[in-house]
Amino acid sequence: MNLVRTxxxxxxxxxxxxxxxxxxxxxxxxxxxxxxxARGHLCIKGWTAHEFIHHPDRLTxxxxxxxxxxxxxxxxxAIKLAMDQLLGIAGKYGGxxxxxxxxxxxxxxxxxxxxxMIRAGFHTNNVDHCARL
Amino acid sequence: MTNSITDLAGSECIxxxxxxxxxxxPIIMGEIYKAAEKGGTIIVVDPRRTxxxxxxxxxxxxxxxxxxxxLAGMMRYIIDEGFYDRExxxxxxxxxxxxxxxxxxxxxxxxxxxxxxxxxxxxxxxxIYAEAAxxxxxxxxxxxxxxxxxxxxxxxxxxxxxxxxxxxxxxGIYPLRGQNNVQGACDxxxxxxxxxxxxxxxxxxxxxxxxxxxxxxxSGSPGLTVTEMIRSAGREIRGLFxxxxxxxxxxxxxxxxxxxxxxxxxxxxxxxxxxxxxxxxHLVLPGGSFAExxxxxxxxxxxxxLVRKAVEPPGNAKDDFSILCLLGxxxxxxxxxxxxxxxxxxxxxxAPAYGGVTYERLERQGLQxxxxxxxxxxxxxxxxxxxxRGKGLFVVPRHTPPQEMPDDEYPxxxxxxxxxxxxxxxxxxxxxxxxxxxxxxxxxxxNPLDALGIGVGEGDTIRISTRRGSIIVAVRVxxxxxxxxxxxxxxxxxxxxNVLTNPVLDPQAKTPEFKVCAARLEKVIDR
Amino acid sequence: MGGIICAETVTGIETMVEETKKLxxxxxxxxxxxxxxxxxxxxxxxxxxHVFTLPEELDALVLxxxxxxxxxxxxxxxxxxxxxxxxxxCRGCDERAxxxxxxxxxxxxxxxxxxxxxxxxxQARLCLCERPYPTKLDVGDAVPGVDPFEDAGVKELLxxxxxxxxxxxxxxxxxxxKCYGCxxxxxxxxxxxxxxxxxxxxxxxxxxxxILSFHLIRAFHLSDSCVACGACQxxxxxxxxxxxxxxxxxxxxRERYDYIPGCDPVKKSPILGDFVDEPEKDxxxxxxxxxxxx
Ligand code: SF4
Ligand code: SF4
Ligand code: SF4
Numbered sequence: 001m002n003l004v005r006t007x008x009x010x011x012x013x014x015x016x017x018x019x020x021x022x023x024x025x026x027x028x029x030x031x032x033x034x035x036x037x038a039r040g041h042l043c044i045k046g047w048t049a050h051e052f053i054h055h056p057d058r059l060t061x062x063x064x065x066x067x068x069x070x071x072x073x074x075x076x077x078a079i080k081l082a083m084d085q086l087l088g089i090a091g092k093y094g095g096x097x098x099x100x101x102x103x104x105x106x107x108x109x110x111x112x113x114x115x116x117m118i119r120a121g122f123h124t125n126n127v128d129h130c131a132r133l
Numbered sequence: 134m135t136n137s138i139t140d141l142a143g144s145e146c147i148x149x150x151x152x153x154x155x156x157x158x159p160i161i162m163g164e165i166y167k168a169a170e171k172g173g174t175i176i177v178v179d180p181r182r183t184x185x186x187x188x189x190x191x192x193x194x195x196x197x198x199x200x201x202x203x204l205a206g207m208m209r210y211i212i213d214e215g216f217y218d219r220e221x222x223x224x225x226x227x228x229x230x231x232x233x234x235x236x237x238x239x240x241x242x243x244x245x246x247x248x249x250x251x252x253x254x255x256x257x258x259x260x261i262y263a264e265a266a267x268x269x270x271x272x273x274x275x276x277x278x279x280x281x282x283x284x285x286x287x288x289x290x291x292x293x294x295x296x297x298x299x300x301x302x303x304x305g306i307y308p309l310r311g312q313n314n315v316q317g318a319c320d321x322x323x324x325x326x327x328x329x330x331x332x333x334x335x336x337x338x339x340x341x342x343x344x345x346x347x348x349x350x351x352s353g354s355p356g357l358t359v360t361e362m363i364r365s366a367g368r369e370i371r372g373l374f375x376x377x378x379x380x381x382x383x384x385x386x387x388x389x390x391x392x393x394x395x396x397x398x399x400x401x402x403x404x405x406x407x408x409x410x411x412x413x414x415h416l417v418l419p420g421g422s423f424a425e426x427x428x429x430x431x432x433x434x435x436x437x438x439l440v441r442k443a444v445e446p447p448g449n450a451k452d453d454f455s456i457l458c459l460l461g462x463x464x465x466x467x468x469x470x471x472x473x474x475x476x477x478x479x480x481x482x483x484a485p486a487y488g489g490v491t492y493e494r495l496e497r498q499g500l501q502x503x504x505x506x507x508x509x510x511x512x513x514x515x516x517x518x519x520x521x522r523g524k525g526l527f528v529v530p531r532h533t534p535p536q537e538m539p540d541d542e543y544p545x546x547x548x549x550x551x552x553x554x555x556x557x558x559x560x561x562x563x564x565x566x567x568x569x570x571x572x573x574x575x576x577x578x579x580n581p582l583d584a585l586g587i588g589v590g591e592g593d594t595i596r597i598s599t600r601r602g603s604i605i606v607a608v609r610v611x612x613x614x615x616x617x618x619x620x621x622x623x624x625x626x627x628x629x630x631n632v633l634t635n636p637v638l639d640p641q642a643k644t645p646e647f648k649v650c651a652a653r654l655e656k657v658i659d660r
Numbered sequence: 661m662g663g664i665i666c667a668e669t670v671t672g673i674e675t676m677v678e679e680t681k682k683l684x685x686x687x688x689x690x691x692x693x694x695x696x697x698x699x700x701x702x703x704x705x706x707x708x709x710h711v712f713t714l715p716e717e718l719d720a721l722v723l724x725x726x727x728x729x730x731x732x733x734x735x736x737x738x739x740x741x742x743x744x745x746x747x748x749x750c751r752g753c754d755e756r757a758x759x760x761x762x763x764x765x766x767x768x769x770x771x772x773x774x775x776x777x778x779x780x781x782x783q784a785r786l787c788l789c790e791r792p793y794p795t796k797l798d799v800g801d802a803v804p805g806v807d808p809f810e811d812a813g814v815k816e817l818l819x820x821x822x823x824x825x826x827x828x829x830x831x832x833x834x835x836x837x838k839c840y841g842c843x844x845x846x847x848x849x850x851x852x853x854x855x856x857x858x859x860x861x862x863x864x865x866x867x868x869x870x871i872l873s874f875h876l877i878r879a880f881h882l883s884d885s886c887v888a889c890g891a892c893q894x895x896x897x898x899x900x901x902x903x904x905x906x907x908x909x910x911x912x913x914r915e916r917y918d919y920i921p922g923c924d925p926v927k928k929s930p931i932l933g934d935f936v937d938e939p940e941k942d943x944x945x946x947x948x949x950x951x952x953x954x
Pocket of ligand 2: 845
């Protein structure tokens with residue numbers, strides 16, 4: 001049995017969860033009795049935090065828009081396309097023509113890298129997230 | 134949040150304003166009940182009779198958007214009667230005369246009239262809050278999502294300082310953060326005016342420090358906020374990178390948001406599902422969910438906590454850390470991190486407030502910042518003995534009534550918010566069968582009198598219109614909401630509450646006024 | 661070892677942990693089961709449930725804090741291959757819950773083994789536990805149980821006439837945030853589909869839950885099977901004293917039918933199917949109920 005101790009993805013309380021993983025699939029969520037805030041309690045969202053992880057709607061490949069629909073492309077092409085386009089825009093109109101919306105759902109490390117990428121990569125401070133919403 | 138969540142259990146009085154913690158932050162509500170069990174008084178200010186209000190000792194159902202009149206009336210009474218903490222105010226706060234001058238305009242009677250709450254109740258509440266040994270204030274979006282959101286917050290801070298209810302274990306101010314890592318996103322500098330650790334982008338010395346650390350020349354002028362970026366999309370903003378956010382559903386007046394997103398030269402969206410926003414993208418990158426990544430979240434009490442990888446991302450999806458490393462490298466930056474741990478080391482190095490944070494120290498119980506060095510134990514509550522700026526400052530809150538009030542054409546107050554089983558734009562919760570089962574359909578809460586007025590009952594469909602647009606939802610009849618108001622949760626893509634909302638912003642915080650706009654209701658005849 | 665009820669724990673906790681380790685070691689060596697469910701104190705002293713399979717892991721085995729295992733054991737067996745056998749380190753309540761799960765055909769008896777440990781008297785006081793020991797103790801000594809009706813909090817809840825009691829319960833139950841934590845944690849709540857998810861009974865999409873359906877359905881469904889493990893109460897984020905809801909019924913079962921749920925792996929509930937022992941009609945409401953009135 002594999003119980004992975006992690007943090008609830010929903011609200012800012014940040015309750016501790018134990019995700020039970022069986023053969024690479026998260027099958028259940030349990031409250032973490034050792035967590036300093038939640039102390040073994042969860043709300044309905046925490047208890048069901050494993051449910052959306054393996055949903056069939058998950059995106060599984062980079063997609064590029066062709067006409068009205070999306071086509072799968074490789075990671076190499078996707079990364080190149082993203083940066084060619086965004087750096088192209090910055091070159092043509094200046095860095096302030098590029099903006100980035102970071103995420104209150106992502107980790108601190110990811111937020112740090114995101115704002116560093118926007119600030120250092122494009123010479124702009126157009127970076128924000130949805131704290132206000 | 135100035136204090137820690139579990140400190141609430143020891144408060145003698147908890148003043149909850151504009152927060153339905155029972156539905157949005159249920160575990161924090163548990164701590165509040167502990168305080169009640171110990172004899173503490175729970176006071177709730179909310180136009181709706183929410184689940185929190187239901188369990189409070191005193192519920193003040195004020196008119197929407199009259200928070201400042203209420204708080205001003207309370208402060209006036211507290212000052213007049215000498216209930217305030219003279220010693221604290223003298224020793225630790227500046228600007229008392231300005232505050233006195235401001236509240237001089239707000240007699241309790243005037244406040245009572247604006248809020249439609251009996252003056253005696255306001256006096257009673259003011260006295261309980263002021264006289265309790267330790268009182269805490271809890272607030273959420275009901276305070277901030279107004280055109281005068283910043284002023285509302287200021288007024289709360291004034292009240293707390295006036296009564297000396299900051300800087301001790303069970304007092305303080307508790308803004309409840311909505312998303313799991315809003316705190317962290319702000320802390321990490323995902324804001325247009327500050328670098329990680331709230332270091333000003335326009336300060337030359339700080340800019341130079343980051344230029345040194347990152348090896349690139351940086352811009353010294355603050356950038357645009359979310360709402361500003363989206364508004365200027367297609368004009369000033371040509372290219373946008375959106376990571377795991379869904380403005381097409383979460384921002385006010387989404388009809389305009391959609392037009393803006395569609396007018397971009399290039400839009401990249403990185404997310405785990407094909408969100409409403411991702412549909413507008415030229416390029417979609419499949420990211421990782423919380424269960425597929427290692428890293429840290431910071432909760433609303435400033436606690437860094439470890440997120441541990443449990444499963445692999447599906448198919449070709451990658452965790453966001455790996456994607457960002459690829460992107461940064463492609464942008465010519467040195468993003469040669471092998472592990473999120475390396476990033477934390479860099480964060481600790483360039484933001485003094487997190488200087489002592491290491492993964493090892495987070496393993497067991499996390500760590501509350503400020504934590505400047507490795508020996509520092511972290512900070513459970515702020516402003517002990519002194520404020521960040523040395524002395525506190527009373528700032529006069531200016532009252533601006535809601536920008537759009539009900540009138541003959543749009544006679545109802547409309548406010549938006551959350552319900553207990555869903556979360557934000559529903560991207561995750563509506564794909565969770567157990568949660569979706571609780572509520573599968575968009576709805577609006579309305580008072581029985583109003584329902585009778587337009588001839589609808591539970592489950593009937595109505596059209597709600599505002600000056601921005603209209604949506605069709607099912608009716609839920611409940612006495613929790615006052616006659617003349619309706620409440621619409623914003624989690625549902627098929628009936629986007631944000632088609633309706635007013636995009637006016639608070640001038641300082643740039644928070645939209647989600648809590649009040651004017652609406653019209655009509656019964657929809659079934660085909 | 662053990663089994664005799666004495667006034668205080670004779671065996672110290674360290675000795676008990678060591679003895680349990682030896683026992684688990686033996687289970688592993690003799691392949692009596694494929695894994696042993698217990699608590700592990702891992703890196704950074706983090707404690708969480710763990711299935712021990714290797715002797716070298718045993719250094720990290722601990723017995724405290726109380727962490728209910730019965731439902732977890734059932735869930736582990738469900739996702740494991742048919743022939744997988746599990747041993748569980750059981751407190752009294754874990755054993756009682758597992759016995760009830762046998763009776764409900766939720767766990768096959770031949771797939772599970774019980775390693776019985778006693779609770780300390782302090783734990784018994786915390787849980788208001790009447791039987792802080794399993795039927796068979798493998799290590800340590802049992803301590804006497806606690807009479808929950810002597811507890812001030814319980815008295816306060818159950819005191820007074822119907823109206824007062826109802827009022828007091830309504831006051832606490834109204835806090836319910838419908839997390840389903842009580843149901844999710846309760847080892848006896850295993851119905852598929854669960855009535856609490858049925859819209860006929862429990863209105864969807866709003867809180868608080870209806871007291872008379874949500875909470876009383878759960879109380880009724882468990883009235884002859886609640887093993888007083890307290891998992892529901894421990895899981896409740898808003899501090900509702902859920903375990904006490906069952907107390908009166910437990911007492912009635914014991915006094916009228918000499919039946920304690922979970923104390924025997926085979927004996928069925930008297931109110932389930934076997935009506936032979938049913939008392940006369942007019943006596944089916946126990947008289948002591950009235951003694952609680954003021
Ligand atoms: S379990 Fe509920 S209260 Fe706790 S963090 Fe998750 S959403 Fe918030
Ligand atoms: S109702 Fe509560 S005390 Fe009784 S068996 Fe279920 S979880 Fe244990
Ligand atoms: S655990 Fe408590 S709050 Fe959660 S559903 Fe049960 S009674 Fe309600």
